[in-house]
Amino acid sequence: GAVVSQHPSRVICKSGTSVKIECRSLDFQATTMFWYRQFPKKSLMLMATSNEGSKATYEQGVEKDKFLINHASLTLSTLTVTSAHPEDSSFYICSADPPRAGGTDTQYFGPGTRLTVL
Amino acid sequence: SQQGEEDPQALSIQEGENATMNCSYKTSINNLQWYRQNSGRGLVHLILIRSNEREKHSGRLRVTLDTSKKSSSLLITASRAADTASYFCATDLAGFQKLVFGTGTRLLVSP
Numbered sequence: 504g505a506v507v508s509q510h511p512s513r514v515i516c517k518s519g520t521s522v523k524i525e526c527r528s529l530d531f532q533a534t535t536m537f538w539y540r541q542f543p544k545k546s547l548m549l550m551a552t553s554n555e556g557s558k559a560t561y562e563q564g565v566e567k568d569k570f571l572i573n574h575a576s577l578t579l580s581t582l583t584v585t586s587a588h589p590e591d592s593s594f595y596i597c598s599a600d601p602p603r604a605g606g607t608d609t610q611y612f613g614p615g616t617r618l619t620v621l
Numbered sequence: 622s623q624q625g626e627e628d629p630q631a632l633s634i635q636e637g638e639n640a641t642m643n644c645s646y647k648t649s650i651n652n653l654q655w656y657r658q659n660s661g662r663g664l665v666h667l668i669l670i671r672s673n674e675r676e677k678h679s680g681r682l683r684v685t686l687d688t689s690k691k692s693s694s695l696l697i698t699a700s701r702a703a704d705t706a707s708y709f710c711a712t713d714l715a716g717f718q719k720l721v722f723g724t725g726t727r728l729l730v731s732p
Contacts, residue, residue, distance in 0.1 A: 507663075537719065544727070545724075545725075546709060546722045546723060546724050547664075547722045549721070549722075552718070552719055594661070596663055596664070600718075609654065609666050609669055611666070612656075612663045615663045617661070
């Protein structure tokens with residue numbers, strides 16, 4: 504099946520620093536990727552939709568200047584958490600949507616990145 | 622919020638028993654999907670049911686969809702300890718290219 508990878512799987516950083524998380528589709532091209540955030544024992548909350556070659560679409564309440572998304576190629580999207588604070592600590596998961604017509608259908612999820620901000 | 626609700630929030634059963642999880646949603650959908658997540662891991666797609674379908678089977682999984690009630694159920698038959706995980710429904714909203722996840726059910730299957 505389709506594989507999506509994330510790197511790093513776990514990162515610990517100091518307050519005020521920026522952290523970049525990569526999401527790659529390994530065996531298919533993804534015009535659209537999604538970034539989710541998940542707090543412990545909670546559901547996934549969509550942060551933004553990343554479209555190759557254009558600006559990301561952010562969900563209501565998500566600060567686009569804090570969570571920078573770049574989708575520079577059909578196999579790579581990056582999420583940069585800028586000036587991270589302890590409240591940004593969370594599990595970040597990406598997913599990739601192979602190009603198809605008629606709706607989202609199945610998304611392929613990465614294994615997630617655990618961010619801890621000290 | 623468009624987020625769906627799932628119940629129960631947590632379910633504890635013995636191996637061999639069946640587990641049923643329910644999902645309710647709020648708006649029109651193209652399809653509804655069920656995912657599984659082991660602790661601290663990514664999501665694994667289990668099954669997708671389209672808005673014009675009422676029931677679907679995959680191995681020990683049975684999914685139903687009632688669009689008039691905006692609800693779905695996931696039944697896992699003959700559960701195993703390895704089924705222990707969190708299960709999420711996700712709706713592909715009509716007119717939007719994104720999934721909205723439910724609140725999830727934590728399933729614990731004891732040997």
